Amino acid sequence: MVNELYPYIVEFEEEAKNPDLETHRKRKRSGNSDSVERDAAQEAEPGAGLETASSPSQCSVPPKKGKDAPTKKESLGHWSQGLKISMQDPKMQVYKDEQVVVIKDKYPKARHHWLVLPWASISSLRxxxxxxxxxxxxMHTVGEKVIADFAGSSKLRFRLGYHAIPSMSHVHLHVISQDFDSPCLKNKKHWNSFNTEYFLESQAVIEMVQKAGRVTVRDGMPDLLKQPLRCHECQQLLPSIPQLKEHLKKHWTK
DNA sequence: GTTCTAGAAC
DNA sequence: GTTCTAGAAC
Structure with missing residues (x-):
């Protein structure tokens, strides 16, 4: 049986957390300089991004009047589409029902870090x-259930929310414990995306949609990612990521 | 989103 | 000299 959305198999590159892989850490870069932020700020384009460069069976996609036809190698192969693929992978699925699926974040920024995604294709909060x-x-309720089921006995605090300008396509709710104890947390952008107003509380998003019918975000979100590092528990300023990470230890309940 | 690395910061 | 950050990745 053919999956219409994902007619070909994309192999995930396993991250080199395995010491055995150390010797061939060098790998081809697959860079793409397209602006992610601008992309995320645009409106959803239904139908766009489902074709593949090497799909013999699907020759004719309705050509979008001349200009920005899907000319470049992108779409499902592009890193920003990775969630669409991960969420389909049973090995990644921690929970699923008719409406949503939950997977572990591939690069968790804390001891517990899940993503709740709807099956419905919703490009972003926009x-x-x-x-x-x-x-x-x-999605929020499921997030809370996953916390209860997988971290119920821990005393960790959790937050549920969305990034104001996500890098990855497909709406996803972050469910993340507040220890931020993870080797994948490496830079200022990582920290500030979860610890400034760049992180939109799920509850606030829900209320905004209730009252305004859509989600709007204040200007200057990209600048928030460059703000000085401040501890989320005691507000202390820290001069570098390594020092922040060292500082965080004193708030652990371990 | 991540990796890689030049050169700034210490 | 070493640590650390920040920008490119065709």
């Missing part, structure tokens, strides 16, 4: 309307 309200509430 595309969210009141008709998605119940879905957003369900």
């Amino acid at each position: 595309a969210v309307t009141r008709e998605h309200l119940e879905l957003l509430k369900h």
Whole structure:
């Protein structure tokens, strides 16, 4: 049986956390300089991004009047589409029901870090309307259930929320414990994306959709990622990521 | 989103 | 000299 959305298999590159892989850490770069932020700020484009460069069976995609036809190698092969693929992988799925699926973040920024994704293709919060309200509430509820099921006995605090300008396509709710004890947390952008207003509380997003019918974000979000590093527990300023990470240890409940 | 690395910061 | 950050990745 053919999966219409994902007609070909994309292999995930396993991250080199395995010491055995150390010797061939060098790998081809697959860089793409397209601006992610601008991309995320645009409206959803239904139908776009489902074709592949090497798909013999799907020859004719309705050509979008001349200009920005899908000329470049992108779409599903592009890193920003990775969630669409991960969420389909049973090995990644921690929970699923008719509306949503939960996977572990591939590069967790804390001891517990999950993503709740709807099966429905919603590119980002920009595309969210009141008709998605119940879905957003369900995503939140499922997030809380996953916490209860997998970290219920821990005393860790959790937050649920969305990045104001996500890098990855497909709406995803972050469910993340507040220890931020993870080797994948490496830079200022990582920290500030979860510890400034760049992180939009799920509850606030739900209320915004309820009241305004859509999600709007204040200007200057990219600048928030460059703000000085401040401890989320005691507000202390730290001069570098290594020093922040060392500081965080004193708040651990371990 | 990550990796890699030049050169700034210490 | 070493640590650390920040920008490119065709």
